[in-house]
Amino acid sequence: MSIAPRPWVNDIQSYRPGAASGSEDGSMASNESPLGASPRLGAALADAVSRLHRYPDPLAGELCSKLASLHGVHPDQILVGNGSDELIFLLSTAFLAQGGHAVCAEPAYQIDAISAASVNARVTRVPLAQWKHDLAAMARVRADIAYVVNPHNPTGTVRSLQEIRAFAESDAASLVVVDEAYIDFTEDPEAMTAIPLVASGRVAVLRTFSKIHGLAGLRIGYLVAAKEVIAALRKVRAPFSVGTLAQAAALNALEDTGHRDAVREHTLRVRNELCRLLAAHQLHAVESHANFVLVPVPDEAGFVAGLRAHGVSVRPGSALGAPGTVRISVPTEAGLALLAEALHHVLPVNHLETCDHR
């Protein structure tokens, strides 16, 4: 090959995806929805299929209006993307390229650091404190963008709205991007969300349809931010990155609140059962407010391989910057039974302990 990547591209550690299991129920590596998408999705997509010979609405106008009224903001404060990952890359292109500086946690959501590194921005990683964002330490870093993933991935831990407000007001970062991919699985999402802080102009909030809405395969997410931030991102985006089917699926997901509530109820209940099961094997999960738990284990590689041999795929913590742990997504009921059986083979059962976070 005669062309060479830019030097900084060579230094990027590629995203490491989770391995799928051989079965639906055994797949616990990628924080997907165990209950799938809305049962009304098929009908919503069938209607959209008749429009596939046309380009999609470039700015997803109908969806933006619905999201704007849902969140009490102006439609010009919303940008829909091909997954929230696309929006993270756009933030890097518009605000970090050529000498920008991002601060994130260590471990971080991988894409935050990869996207910043891809435009040769400086990335400062601030170690977590007791598995949570160390906002006091992050506030000592002068950065263009600070990423706060709330609840955090891979830990599931949260910082309160008051803590995030104080961090944003510290002025350390020009823009605090609060990634709320897992907010629906917290105790009180309405009280926790940083969307009210967007009005300050210093905070932007990322959301995705991949988690509670079960649309990870369609790729759709959105950013709520100041109009000026959205206007800058619109300049650097590919105009048709969000397809017609994805837009139709997202509109349907917003309407099907019954399905959303069912997924939330399932996730909170089975998360507790999962913690109890792990505790019975003397494995103590980090307190999680997301649809997964992070669990310190004595032998990470052996544990992952052992579960895999019994049909359960979980994410090794080393691949997420948290060596000595595994991350387990909340499964279906059948998945939980499969995990119980696998654990029985991989680890001895001790006594039953409770882990009720509700």
Ligand SMILES: Cc1ncc(COP(=O)(O)O)c(C=O)c1O
């Ligand atoms: C914190 C966080 N943000 C964003 C994403 C990606 O969302 P999307 O599927 O919308 O790109 C994930 C996916 O796992 C995530 O964990």
